[in-house]
Amino acid sequence: MKKNCILLLLLAAAHYCTAQSTLPEPNPQAPSNANFYYENKGQIIDNAGNLRNDVLYYTEQGFPKTFLMQEGIAFTRTMVGDTAQANAPDTALRIDMIFACDREKEISCAQLIPYEEAKDHLNYYLPHCPNGVTDVNGYARIVYENAYPDIDVHLYSNSVAMKMYFVVKPGGDPDQIALLFQGQDSIALLANGSLKMFLNNWELSLAQAYAYEIDNANNTNVLGWLPAWNHNGSGTVTVATANYNTAHTLVLAIGSETPQPLGVANMDWSVYYGADFLQSEARICSGQGTTVYHAMSHWDPNRYFAAQNGVTLPVGNTHYDWYISQFDNTARQWGTYYGGSKLDQVAALASNAGGSSSANTGVVWVAGITCSNDLIPGTVLPQYAQFYQDKDAGQGGTPMPHSKFDGLLASFDNLGKLKYKTYFGGTSDDIIKYLHIDQQQQYLYLVGNTKGSNNFSNSPNGQTNGSFPLYSGPNNNFYFKNQKCAVDREDGFIAQFRLRDMSLVWSTLFGGSGKDNIVTVTTKDDIVYIGGQTWNNNGGLNESPSPASAHSTCSFPLSNPNDGSFFQNSNNSYNKNMFIAAFNDKRKLVWSTLLGFSVEGLMDISFNSKGQLLCLGTYNISSQYAPQGAAPNSLGLTPLYNNGHSYFQALPSTPASTNTLMKFSPDRRLLWSTPLAFNNTTSSAQETDFSRSFRAANLVLDGDRIYTTTHIAGINLSVTAANGAYLQAQNASNAGGTTQWDSYIMSLDAHEQLTWSTYFGGGSTPNTMDYEHDFPTGLCVQYPYLYLTGQTNSTNAPYIYCIPGSMIPNSYCDQAYYMGTQPYSANYDAFISRFKIDGLPTGIKEGRKSGDITCTLYPNPVQHSTHLGISSNKNRPVQIQIYDQNGRLLRSIPQLLHAGLNAFNLDCSALPAGRFYITITGENVHITHKMTKL
Numbered sequence: 001m002k003k004n005c006i007l008l009l010l011l012a013a014a015h016y017c018t019a020q021s022t023l024p025e026p027n028p029q030a031p032s033n034a035n036f037y038y039e040n041k042g043q044i045i046d047n048a049g050n051l052r053n054d055v056l057y058y059t060e061q062g063f064p065k066t067f068l069m070q071e072g073i074a075f076t077r078t079m080v081g082d083t084a085q086a087n088a089p090d091t092a093l094r095i096d097m098i099f100a101c102d103r104e105k106e107i108s109c110a111q112l113i114p115y116e117e118a119k120d121h122l123n124y125y126l127p128h129c130p131n132g133v134t135d136v137n138g139y140a141r142i143v144y145e146n147a148y149p150d151i152d153v154h155l156y157s158n159s160v161a162m163k164m165y166f167v168v169k170p171g172g173d174p175d176q177i178a179l180l181f182q183g184q185d186s187i188a189l190l191a192n193g194s195l196k197m198f199l200n201n202w203e204l205s206l207a208q209a210y211a212y213e214i215d216n217a218n219n220t221n222v223l224g225w226l227p228a229w230n231h232n233g234s235g236t237v238t239v240a241t242a243n244y245n246t247a248h249t250l251v252l253a254i255g256s257e258t259p260q261p262l263g264v265a266n267m268d269w270s271v272y273y274g275a276d277f278l279q280s281e282a283r284i285c286s287g288q289g290t291t292v293y294h295a296m297s298h299w300d301p302n303r304y305f306a307a308q309n310g311v312t313l314p315v316g317n318t319h320y321d322w323y324i325s326q327f328d329n330t331a332r333q334w335g336t337y338y339g340g341s342k343l344d345q346v347a348a349l350a351s352n353a354g355g356s357s358s359a360n361t362g363v364v365w366v367a368g369i370t371c372s373n374d375l376i377p378g379t380v381l382p383q384y385a386q387f388y389q390d391k392d393a394g395q396g397g398t399p400m401p402h403s404k405f406d407g408l409l410a411s412f413d414n415l416g417k418l419k420y421k422t423y424f425g426g427t428s429d430d431i432i433k434y435l436h437i438d439q440q441q442q443y444l445y446l447v448g449n450t451k452g453s454n455n456f457s458n459s460p461n462g463q464t465n466g467s468f469p470l471y472s473g474p475n476n477n478f479y480f481k482n483q484k485c486a487v488d489r490e491d492g493f494i495a496q497f498r499l500r501d502m503s504l505v506w507s508t509l510f511g512g513s514g515k516d517n518i519v520t521v522t523t524k525d526d527i528v529y530i531g532g533q534t535w536n537n538n539g540g541l542n543e544s545p546s547p548a549s550a551h552s553t554c555s556f557p558l559s560n561p562n563d564g565s566f567f568q569n570s571n572n573s574y575n576k577n578m579f580i581a582a583f584n585d586k587r588k589l590v591w592s593t594l595l596g597f598s599v600e601g602l603m604d605i606s607f608n609s610k611g612q613l614l615c616l617g618t619y620n621i622s623s624q625y626a627p628q629g630a631a632p633n634s635l636g637l638t639p640l641y642n643n644g645h646s647y648f649q650a651l652p653s654t655p656a657s658t659n660t661l662m663k664f665s666p667d668r669r670l671l672w673s674t675p676l677a678f679n680n681t682t683s684s685a686q687e688t689d690f691s692r693s694f695r696a697a698n699l700v701l702d703g704d705r706i707y708t709t710t711h712i713a714g715i716n717l718s719v720t721a722a723n724g725a726y727l728q729a730q731n732a733s734n735a736g737g738t739t740q741w742d743s744y745i746m747s748l749d750a751h752e753q754l755t756w757s758t759y760f761g762g763g764s765t766p767n768t769m770d771y772e773h774d775f776p777t778g779l780c781v782q783y784p785y786l787y788l789t790g791q792t793n794s795t796n797a798p799y800i801y802c803i804p805g806s807m808i809p810n811s812y813c814d815q816a817y818y819m820g821t822q823p824y825s826a827n828y829d830a831f832i833s834r835f836k837i838d839g840l841p842t843g844i845k846e847g848r849k850s851g852d853i854t855c856t857l858y859p860n861p862v863q864h865s866t867h868l869g870i871s872s873n874k875n876r877p878v879q880i881q882i883y884d885q886n887g888r889l890l891r892s893i894p895q896l897l898h899a900g901l902n903a904f905n906l907d908c909s910a911l912p913a914g915r916f917y918i919t920i921t922g923e924n925v926h927i928t929h930k931m932t933k934l
Contacts (some may be wrong), residue, residue: 012535017236022141023154023165023251026212028218030261032270033332034814035062035117036138037051043124043133046307047092049803050931051128055305056112057142059120059162061275061814064204065302067160068112068142068155072180073096074309075204077276078301080330080827094306098180099147100236110147116140123416125376126321132376134417148176164206166239166251166258174227177252183309187231195229195237200311207254211241214249227252266840267726269330270801270833272792272814275300278320279369279830282789283349286782290329293364294778294789296654296830298323298337306734319343324412326365330834331810334416337920340372344408349446350435351777353414357442357499361385362411362419362730367446368406370423373610378410387504389423389462394855401699407432407448419500423465424495426455426468438523443505446495447518447530450509456481460504469495473506477587480509480551489544492518494530496587506587512536512556514575517601519695526585533613534577534594543569557581559592565668568594572624572636578602578617582668591668597624598656604699612671615661616699616708617903622675625912628898630670641673642900644871648674649903659697663752667768672752675715677710677744698779700786702837706749707786709776711741712759718905721863722747722756728798729864729909732762740919743790747840754867754903756840756859760788762797773828781868784838791828799831853878854896855924857918861932868904870920872897878922880904882931884914897922908933 037057044055044067059067067074079091101109118138126134144153150172154165168174181187184197184204193208209227212220225242232238240915244250273279274296282296297320306312321339325332338344347368352358361384373391406425409432413419424432429451436445450468457467470493472479486570492512499503516534521530534556542555551557559581560567571577571594578601581592595602598618605616617638626637633639638660642648646663658675665671697710712731721727731742742761749755761774774797778789792799802813852873857866868880880893890911895904906918911933918929 001176008535022143023156023167023254024214024218025799026222028036029158031116031140031157032062032814033118033120033138033810033812034037035059035162036140037066037068037114037142037155038122038136038138039114041133041136043126043129043136044305045128045606047301047312048307049128050307052305057114059141060138061273062069062157062162063276063302064919065276066298067305068206070110070112071094074305076306077202078153079200079202080277083906090301090534091200092301092304092306092312093183093202094312094817095184095197095204095427096180096182096309098182099153100178100180101146101148101176103804110144110153113143113145113452114139114141117142121330121334121416123334123418125338126416127372127376132375132418148172149242149903151176152268153516164254165455168252168254170247170249171252172242174250174252175354181235181237184235187230187237188237189229193226193228195231200664207899209239209252209254212253213244214251215245216248217483228426239711249825253907254499264798264801265726266724266836267798267801268797268834268836269811271831271833272829273725273789273812274298275827276302276827277641278827279323280320280828281346282777282791282830282832283346284778284780284787284789285349285351285833286780287326287351287353287363291333291353292327292329292780292782292787293349293351294325294832295346295366296323296789297321297345297368305320317787320345322346322368322410324349324364324416326364326414326416326660327812327832330812332812335926336412336416336418338366338375338410338418340370340375340570342371342373343370343405344370344375347431347433347448350437352411352439352442352444352499353563355437355442355499357577361499361502363414365411365437365444366479367407367409367435370403370433371405375408375421376418378418380411380420380502384501385420385422386458386501387422387462387469387497389425389464390421391464393625401490404429406430407446415558415874422462422502424469426450427465427466430468430493433517433519434521435500436521436523438526442499443523444497444499445521446497446524447521448490448493449517451490451509456509468493469504469507470509471504471507471585472571475586476549477506478508478549478551478555478583478589489516490515492530492532494518494521495530496526502526510557510581510708512540512542513554514540514556516556519601519603522605522607524611524613528583528587529605529613530578530582531578531580532604532607533598534579535575536571536577541569541571541594544592545821546585547590548587549588551589557589558594559589561591561668562805563667565591566593566630566632566639566664566670567591568596568632568636570594570632570634572597577636578638580615593632594636595628596636597621598638598659598660599809600697603695603697606699606701608701608704610704610770611666613664613666613668613708614699614701615662615664616697618697618710620660620675622656625651625675628642628900638669639673640675643672643896643904644900646674646901647748647754647869647903648901649676650898652677652678659708661699661706661708676708676746677712679866685906689875697830698776700779700781704748704782704787705837706748706752707779707781708746709779709788710744711773711775712744713741717744717757717759718907719866720754720757720864720867720905721758722840722859723861723863725756726758726760726798726835727864728759728761729757730748732794732796741773741775743774745776745786745788747837749840753858753869753900760798762794762799764921768920774831779865781837784836786834786835786837788835790831792831797831799833803900809838853922853927854918855920855927855929857929857931860930861934862908863934864909865907866931867903868906868918870902871899872899872901872902876922876925878920878925880906881919881921882906882911883917890916
């Protein structure tokens with residue numbers, strides 16, 4: 001989504017992608033990989049579906065989309081039809097700028113020459129590329145050589161936009177420069193020296209140019225006059241110049257410099273990632289060494305060349321494709337487009353880098369949903385791909401209606417080339433929501449849900465008759481097909497593949513008569529754990545023996561091993577429960593328990609180094625928590641357990657939505673459960689609009705250190721400063737609203753103490769939108785870095801920090817986000833941000849004890865806020881007071897302590913720098929802590 005008034009040729013700071021420029025500049029700036037010019041090898045078509053071999057180069061991520069032809073440049077954009085109106089057409093806009101060396105014939109004389117080849121490449125696997133178009137090279141600079149006699153035109157870029165230079169060599173005459181514009185409604189010369197073209201509410205601008213000379217020794221000298229645009233009234237624009245040394249080279253450069261942003265604290269890289277329109281469902285995972293993989297749903301109708309200049313109406317171009325990338329230490333290695341003629345959305349990403357099967361079946365795996373029936377198949381040999389479903393099940397080769405979709409699974413090698421593709425589903429709606437690769441066993445697991453299927457196979461082969469691919473396996477595995485439940489809405493499914501030959505080992509449904517979603521899966525010692533959400537009420541729950549091989553009722557399967565494992569078999573009045581289940585190495589169900597209310601379910605599960613299972617639940621309700629304790633409850637409430645030494649966040653006094661972090665022992669006893677990150681809305685009434693593949697929260701472990709993310713609306717939570725760590729004290733979008741969202745990051749150390757928390761997001765400038773969203777949708781650790789990705793429609797945001805090229809060569813840099821102005825626009829860019837985590841605190845620094853009370857204060861010294869932890873052996877009232885060094889009382893906070901660990905964030909942002917004293921007083925209690933405010 002891009003703003004309608006574009007300063008096309010604005011210079012801004014970036015990092016160097018090549019050793020030196022081919023054109024000396026007074027203050028040289030490096031090009032942006034986001035605005036490189038890629039060669040057309042047959043992947044460019046217009047919105048009528050025709051191949052456009054007249055397009056020689058194009059920009060991939062920049063805006064406006066730029067197509068370079070022999071005669072000049074075509075700038076395009078697409079205006080989305082009003083989504084509030086049925087069948088409102090999209091509108092393709094195109095303005096051409098022709099380098100008319102022969103003004104009478106209005107033709108170009110130039111030859112295009114690329115320079116400064118990019119370090120990355122692109123691959124295209126789209127319906128009009130039946131064999132794929134791969135290894136598409138990009139270039140930082142394109143030169144229109146002799147666009148006019150002895151005058152070259154250089155196209156370059158920076159971190160936000162394209163740049164252009166007219167290079168007048170000795171003997172050339174700048175009066176020969178003529179730009180013929182075609183397709184626009186009108187042209188205006190503005191008082192600030194810029195040139196503006198108007199087309200159907202789109203404004204395309206060329207900034208005021210400046211002039212400099214280059215002498216024979218390549219020294220530059222900025223001249224004291226400014227070139228002036230002239231328009232003849234019929235589309236031809238010339239430029240007026242003044243005196244210069246004609247023995248030197250004259251350069252007319254369009255744009256001006258801007259300062260180069262650097263990293264902030266431990267955030268050393270943060271960029272927008274995407275093109276015009278929508279990028280969503282972003283995922284990120286670590287590979288080998290310093291490599292990370294990124295995948296997202298990508299909708300950019302501007303990649304289709306407008307068939308004619310002016311206004312055209314495209315048909316059928318508004319759909320998502322997959323876009324997968326590999327980065328190595330922030331430098332992009334490749335980007336791959338994959339999709340069909342209809343909707344294809346990303347939901348999950350996993351890496352098998354270094355796995356013994358990666359050479360055969362692929363390094364990076366992506367899964368999601370598709371409505372397309374014309375996806376390009378992979379190149380994996382048959383012996384390495386025993387399971388293969390080549391069409392949307394039961395559709396007979398006919399493209400599905402847009403409301404129907406199958407699961408889609410594909411893999412790519414370390415150069416982004418397609419290796420393997422299969423559909424996975426039946427005749428109804430089937431969604432893959434999560435991927436997990438067991439690196440040791442070399443198994444791949446899919447989980448998701450299927451809606452309304454009533455035709456099932458029991459075969460390891462891909463199906464052609466529309467049946468959903470289930471397989472009980474050879475070992476009497478747990479198996480459920482749910483054919484008899486006429487009222488069934490949705491069931492979860494889990495499927496296990498052997499990676500070396502992509503054979504289906506096991507596939508089963510998991511659910512009851514209501515709606516069941518499986519959204520996460522992991523393994524430990526060949527035990528499979530799944531988590532999600534069930535909408536089955538008390539009458540729809542069935543307790544099975546443990547271990548269980550079969551499930552034949554329409555009730556949700558619960559299983560109690562009766563060995564001390566946490567087991568809760570009661571639902572709650574909201575009828576939306578988190579659950580977790582485990583299957584042993586024989587794939588028998590050995591444990592399945594409810595965990596209380598959740599709108600989105602159990603979102604992430606992961607094991608720490610001790611074999612303890614961490615679980616993150618999302619959109620819980622503060623009024624739906626059980627009294628504290630490790631035992632299950634009979635009310636169907638979410639269990640809370642303050643174990644006395646781990647971080648515990650007290651519940652708010654008014655209803656709010658929260659996340660919940662839980663920890664289970666290796667023998668599945670509840671060891672700890674705390675609420676996290678409150679919102680001022682409860683979210684209890686309905687599901688989110690992103691329910692197909694949106695991830696409301698993320699959990700990742702680095703050894704025993706815990707990182708979580710979520711999104712926060714309106715309410716300003718306390719933040720926890722850590723020395724040298726990024727800190728944003730409040731929601732940047734709207735501190736008091738309920739529709740503006742920022743990301744929120746939390747870090748807990750190996751002792752499960754909160755050591756860092758911060759908002760992360762932005763707003764729009766000017767603030768004219770009724771929504772400003774920053775959603776974190778993916779998180780991974782590639783030590784010593786934490787990578788965060790998500791989607792944003794904020795313009796004033798922390799996604800403009802690119803590392804200088806001298807520090808990390810070829811680091812990807814895109815600082816540009818363009819905002820649409822239509823009131824019905826809801827477009828997003830993706831973002832990727834990186835935080836250095838090896839310097840984060842690893843434990844509590846200081847403690848005080850008085851009687852049965854122990855107090856810790858961290859961090860100390862304090863920048864904005866500090867974390868106060870108080871352990872008590874019983875419930876008791878205390879006063880928390882802050883004094884300055886003169887003994888003056890500044891603040892007094894009455895607080896009721898609960899037995900166990902009580903955690904508070906003290907906002908110290910209003911305190912001046914200096915020394916202060918915090919006291920905790922009560923019956924037989926008096927503790928004083930020194931605190932230094934920076």
